[in-house]
Amino acid sequence: MKSLEELKAIREKMQSKVGLRSEDNSVTRVVVGMATCGIAAGARPVLKAFTEGVAEKKLDDVVVTQTGCIGLCKYEPIVEIMAPGHEKVTYIKVNPEKAAEIIDRHLVKGQIIAEYTINAMK
Numbered sequence: 001m002k003s004l005e006e007l008k009a010i011r012e013k014m015q016s017k018v019g020l021r022s023e024d025n026s027v028t029r030v031v032v033g034m035a036t037c038g039i040a041a042g043a044r045p046v047l048k049a050f051t052e053g054v055a056e057k058k059l060d061d062v063v064v065t066q067t068g069c070i071g072l073c074k075y076e077p078i079v080e081i082m083a084p085g086h087e088k089v090t091y092i093k094v095n096p097e098k099a100a101e102i103i104d105r106h107l108v109k110g111q112i113i114a115e116y117t118i119n120a121m122k
Contacts, residue, residue: 041076
């Protein structure tokens with residue numbers, strides 16, 4: 001059995017490698033629903049588009065993560081954007097082309113694309 005100090009050192013080393021989600025409220029979080037329904041609807045290319053697009057634009061204050069079921073299967077792929085000081089925005093039926101537009105307009109310019117949001121369905 002390892003000592004407590006050794007276990008803490010291993011934990012810290014692994015956390016930095018896996019990039020565990022932090023609760024840092026100073027960054028914008030882009031969360032892609034990656035449950036079975038999301039994957040079946042095309043969430044993998046959407047996640048890839050966001051990951052690559054954010055890196056390409058060097059958006060250091062944006063973190064792209066994935067989550068399980070968001071609970072709105074018929075609207076998949078779903079992407080939630082949580083920016084400090086702003087309400088959560090839920091984009092629905094996202095594809096890689098929409099992802100690129102969301103990166104340019106929402107993440108870079110701060111403009112919510114209302115017609116892609118869950119509110120547009122009401």
